Amino acid sequence: MSVTAQSVWNNCLEFIKDNIQPQAYKTWFEPIVAVKLTDKALSIQVPSKFFYEWLEEHYVKILKVSLTKELGESAKLVYIIKMENTYGNKQPFTEKIPSSNRSALKSQDVDVPLNNKNPELRNPFVIPGIRNVKIESQLNPNYSFENFLEGDSNRLARSAGLAVAAKPGGTSFNPLLIFGGVGLGKTHLAHAIGVDIKDKYPEKTVLYISAEKFTQQYIEAVKKNNRNDFIHFYQIIDVLIIDDVQFLSGKTGTQDVFFHIFNHLHQNGKQVILTSDKAPVDMQDIEQRLLSRFKWGLSAELQNPDFETRVSILKNKLYRDGVEMPDEIIEYVAKNIKTNVRELEGAIISLIAQSSFNKKEITIDLARIIVEKFVKNTKREVSIDYIQKVVSDYFQMDIDTLQSKTRKRHIVQARQLAMFFAKKFTKASLASIGSQIGKRDHATVLHACKTVDNLSSTDKQFRKYVEDITKKLSV
Structure with a gap:
């Protein structure tokens, strides 16, 4: 069987997979693409210089061992680093880098002396008239890496x-x-x-x-x-x-x-x-x-934290506050509040407060009452499909018509409204919204949102469309 870049890299990956944590493998090795094999040099493409630096910092030994197993002692690893819009250069940056040698990359750093260190500069963060050149960082020391828990989402x-x-x-x-x-x-x-x-x-x-x-x-x-x-x-x-x-x-x-x-x-x-x-x-x-x-x-x-990360966040919050809570209640809260960390912590604070003020034991029933109130008061995220259905029903047309290429004014306006509400009610990117609503590009969605904003302020009837559909989507 002929040896290819892909076959060599697949064998390396098998070895690496057996020797590191699954999450680390998923994050740092799955995005890598094997590009070519020349003599004893394997070229791999990584998404950014960030990936290259991280691999060299944390995984250089395992990369060297796995590659040596496949190609022998004279094996070399060539990084092809895709760099987007850097200084106007859209060409991929390729560098032949022996392990732990970063000098080639460092030579790109720009070293320009700073000439504006004037101690008399006005500091916008001090009260006018009070002489103070010390710049306070305005940082909150309570926000640290220790209490920013890691998960797939972040x-x-x-x-x-x-x-x-x-x-x-x-x-x-x-x-x-x-x-x-x-x-x-x-x-x-x-x-x-x-x-x-x-x-x-x-x-x-x-x-x-x-x-x-x-x-x-x-x-x-x-x-x-x-x-x-x-x-x-x-x-x-x-x-x-x-x-x-x-x-x-x-x-x-x-x-x-x-x-x-x-x-x-x-x-x-x-x-x-x-x-x-x-x-x-x-x-x-x-x-x-x-x-x-x-x-x-x-x-x-x-991104939104997954279930395991949500559980970890809650346990960490409770530990820091010195509160004990049964695992089944923590898991119940984590299972039912999926939107974001702020709401997750808000629910657990409400639960502790209710228990403390009313001198009630924290039970699954109390958790259910708190979570139901919390979920009810939380703005529900609707899907793009649901938005298209609501808009097309409102204008008495089917979804195929809404998504069609026709330039009839009432259909174009309905499509623009669907795009506008998809941007307002979902976290989808403009490109994603466009592709789901008639395979349009992100520029079309951007134009649609601006058009809806303009018509809402100048056209009374159109403003009523927006108000009516907003009510339907907010129910």
């Missing part, structure tokens, strides 16, 4: 956060963009990275700020004719953490100033960490040049 983002904390500005994931729905831990993870960096590198200036507060400060700086001071202040930060960056949407002046601050920090090897409720591709009204920079590093998604 493993990539958490691992990336740890790597950034170990070498801020020195990894390929700069910026690190953490995105996901409400209550999944984006802010917690952003703070945890900052707290860990402050612990490891006390001399570094770390700053956490929400995009909303950043915008307010910029508006204030423009009013007081301090725009340059504002820019210079942010240029002296070593690690800048901006929460809810989607808030910059539509704010062209703030986006412009952030673009220049970002460029300066990035070129000087400073770390930028961003959080958002959506991936860069789904962000609306953000300048393309800024979006392209968001893609320079790593975009890591936080």
Whole structure:
């Protein structure tokens, strides 16, 4: 049988699989693709430089052993690293790297001296008139990696956060963009990275700020004719953490100033960490040049936690609060509240409070009452299929007609409404919504959402459509 890159890699994987944890295998080895075999050199493609660095840091020994078993002592491993939109270069980056040799990658780092360390710069975080050049990090020390529990839903983002904390500005994931729905831990993870960096590198200036507060400060700086001071202040930060960056949407002046601050920090090897409720591709009204920079590093998604992770989160919360609770009650809560971590912890707090205030024992019946109230009060996420059914029924047409290519006005409007509500009521990406509603692209969905917003404010009848369908979907 002829030896191919795939057959060699499959044998390596069998060996690796037997010697590491299943979750680690799934996260770090399943995404790898065997590309070619030349002499004793096996080329494998990894999704990013982040993967390459992680493999070299944690799995170099097992890779070497498995490859030597297959190809002998002179075996070599060639990494092909797909780099998206990095400095405008869309070509895959290929590097022949002997084990533990990273100098070839490090040579890409940019080392530009920082010339703006002016101690007289105004600090937006101190009361005007009080002289204070010390920059407080604005970090919450209660948000740490220790209480950010790892699971399938967050493993990539958490691992990336740890790597950034170990070498801020020195990894390929700069910026690190953490995105996901409400209550999944984006802010917690952003703070945890900052707290860990402050612990490891006390001399570094770390700053956490929400995009909303950043915008307010910029508006204030423009009013007081301090725009340059504002820019210079942010240029002296070593690690800048901006929460809810989607808030910059539509704010062209703030986006412009952030673009220049970002460029300066990035070129000087400073770390930028961003959080958002959506991936860069789904962000609306953000300048393309800024979006392209968001893609320079790593975009890591936080998803809804699976059952095992939900149980671990609850047990950890109870342990920290010094409360004991039977496993069957913990599992009941975890099984019935699936949406996000915030609601999960909220339910367990409610359960403890009810038990304490009413001097009742925590039983499965009490848990059932609390969970039912919680689930009832929680906004239900509906499916895209259900939204299409509700919209098509409302306009008395079938779903095939709704999804068709016709340009008849009433059908186009119904389709646009379905897209609008799919974006509003689900966590699906624009591309996913488009593909499910008549195989459209994400630009069509974006246009549909803007059209619905415009018509809602100018057309009374159309506004009634939106109100009626909203009621139907909110029941």
